[in-house]
Amino acid sequence: MKQKIITVVIVMVIGALVAIGVNLEITYLPVVTLLTGALAIRLLRRRGEEVLYDERTAIINQKASAAAIGAFTLGVTALGWLMMTWGTTLDPAYKGIGYALVYLGCGLLMLRMIFHYYYSWRLGGWDRGE
């Protein structure tokens, strides 16, 4: 629990310093902060005895990623289709943006399909039975 709190504090400090760096236009500050923060979190995870990542968190991450991809693809494609179909009545440029959004959705689906086949192959899904 202690390790988790320290990690949250580090992430909050990183966020604040990056925001300050962007606002004051100090270009090196966000970069240095992100690198130092990532290193600090990595060291903390190595030294800490507490297990933060296990099979349950892996499943949570898988489900959250799948849901996020599904929602994003659906949202982007629907918005793109709406802009392609009816957006031109508001602004002709919306048609182009609509196409870009629909292609983005298709690209994401294709990327998902590629990774799906890759992991299916890695995990023996294509092995022939004996």
Next chain:
Amino acid sequence: MENRVKVYRAMRDVTQENLAKAVGVSRQTVIAIERGNYNPSLELAFKIARFFEAGIEDVFIYGTAGD
């Protein structure tokens, strides 16, 4: 799937934290297993059963509510 992790833990006087450390998972995972919200992998189920020096079928009971 039901389990008797909480019962075994009480019998052996082991804390959730100690069990979690021994089997290499977080305390939240042990809590989720005990509450029946999460069914562990076969590997983790074996690890837990071995920790309690019991058979896997003594700790995890298949074929009951929520399987």
